[in-house]
Amino acid sequence: xxxxxxxxxxxxxxxxxxxxxxxxxxxxTQPFSRDELLERVGGIDGLLSxxxxxxxxxxxxxxxxxxxVANYGVGFDNIDxxxxxxxxxxxxxxxxxxxxxxxxxxxxxxxxxARRIVEGDRMTRSGGFKSWAPMHFLGxxxxxxxxxxxxxxxxxxxxxxxxxxxxxxxxxxxRNPLKRTxxxxxxxxxxxxxxxxxxxxxxxxxxxxxxxxxHLISHKELSLMKPSAFLINTSRGPVVNEKDLVxxxxxxxxxxxxxxxxxxxxxxxxxxxxxxxxxxxxxLGSATVETRTRxxxxxxxxxxxxxxxxRPPNCLNPTSDL
Numbered sequence: 001x002x003x004x005x006x007x008x009x010x011x012x013x014x015x016x017x018x019x020x021x022x023x024x025x026x027x028x029t030q031p032f033s034r035d036e037l038l039e040r041v042g043g044i045d046g047l048l049s050x051x052x053x054x055x056x057x058x059x060x061x062x063x064x065x066x067x068x069v070a071n072y073g074v075g076f077d078n079i080d081x082x083x084x085x086x087x088x089x090x091x092x093x094x095x096x097x098x099x100x101x102x103x104x105x106x107x108x109x110x111x112x113x114a115r116r117i118v119e120g121d122r123m124t125r126s127g128g129f130k131s132w133a134p135m136h137f138l139g140x141x142x143x144x145x146x147x148x149x150x151x152x153x154x155x156x157x158x159x160x161x162x163x164x165x166x167x168x169x170x171x172x173x174x175r176n177p178l179k180r181t182x183x184x185x186x187x188x189x190x191x192x193x194x195x196x197x198x199x200x201x202x203x204x205x206x207x208x209x210x211x212x213x214x215h216l217i218s219h220k221e222l223s224l225m226k227p228s229a230f231l232i233n234t235s236r237g238p239v240v241n242e243k244d245l246v247x248x249x250x251x252x253x254x255x256x257x258x259x260x261x262x263x264x265x266x267x268x269x270x271x272x273x274x275x276x277x278x279x280x281x282x283x284l285g286s287a288t289v290e291t292r293t294r295x296x297x298x299x300x301x302x303x304x305x306x307x308x309x310x311r312p313p314n315c316l317n318p319t320s321d322l
Contacts, residue, residue: 001045001307006032006053007072013296021046021307038062046307048072048299055079060087068306072299073286074098075236076316077209085317092302092314096154097294098286103158105285106234109258110147110202112279113230115139119276140201140228140255142166148200150193150216151207151235152178159204160188171196197224202232209236219244222254230256234285237262242269249275260285 003017005025017023024040026032031052032040041047041063049055051073060066060083068090069079076093084091112118116139123129123137143166149156152174163170164187171191183189197203203225207213217231218241225231231254233240242263248254256277262268265283272278286292302312311318 001067002043003046003048003303003307004040004044005048006037007048007050009048009072009296009300010293013293013300017048017300017304020304041066046070046303048303049079051075051078053078055084057083060084060089068092068303068312070299070303070306070312072295075208077236081317085319090306090312091316092299092306092312093316094295094298094302095314097298098291099154099158101288101291102155102234102285103162105260105281105287106155106159106204106206106232107162109232109234109260109279109281110204110230111142113232113256113258113277114142114202118279140230142168142202144168145201146171146199148172148191148196148203149188150174150196150203150205152188153206153208155234156204156206157186159206160186163187171199193221194224197221198226200229201226202230204232205235205239207235207239209238214238215241217241217245219248222248225254227253228255230254230258232258234260237265242272245269246271246275249277 002022005014005023007026008029014023014025031050037053038058041059043065044063045065046068047066048070049072055069055078057080066089069084071079071091071093074093074095076091079091081091116137120137145168147163147168147170149159149170149172152172156172160170170188172188173191173193173196177190191199205217207216216239222244240263245257246269249257250271258279260281261283286295302314305312
């Protein structure tokens, strides 16, 4: 059987697949273009894709023998799962493994925007640091402030645990509120979204991208936030209406933002790069050696199980007829 791996992965992982199947792997750092992907999927039985690959009916038509799509990533909004299920194609992802790295980068963004770390680095490198002064380059305290977490899945909970170290009061909004005992154990309290936005000094987004969460944060929601508040997004770019965010930031209606993902990634909404009160990262949420390696190993394990005719451990459509 033939396997296509669309991204450059650790050689040990590629070799594990190659020991059992005929593998064609991307050797470049950058992902395949759409045309390259469509050109290479013909005749494959297994596909190890990433979140940048759009896996849809056009791909399925080009690969009629496809048995499994093993996505390298937690999110799977890039994949037409109903279409795969209808064709008996299993779809898997890599949940859990990215939790700590993404929670870490969330707090890195909180600290960076609050204490103006990137702005200060830029000023120092350009020769702008002349002397220490009592009122020079003041930022915002993080310790003791209020954190609002939108989406309390694995990553949201990990962020809440980290907030304890900063003595933060933590509110959360989720479709499925926790039991009171779970809230007490985690040190969080439920709040309706509107209340959370109005009360929080930092609002951190941790929801999947679905039709319901697309533009969950737009002009109305941003207008509810404090002028001193910061928005942090390490979930999916389209959860935020970036055009509205740029407008609100320019007007000073919120204090700043820290973004690791973008609405039209990798393109940035005009005006975003001109704002000093925004920290922009190139989708680094899971970008540690340890996490990216574990993701590759998990995706490969899913792929190999599916090709052996077994149910993969992280199957997103277990009702697929296989």
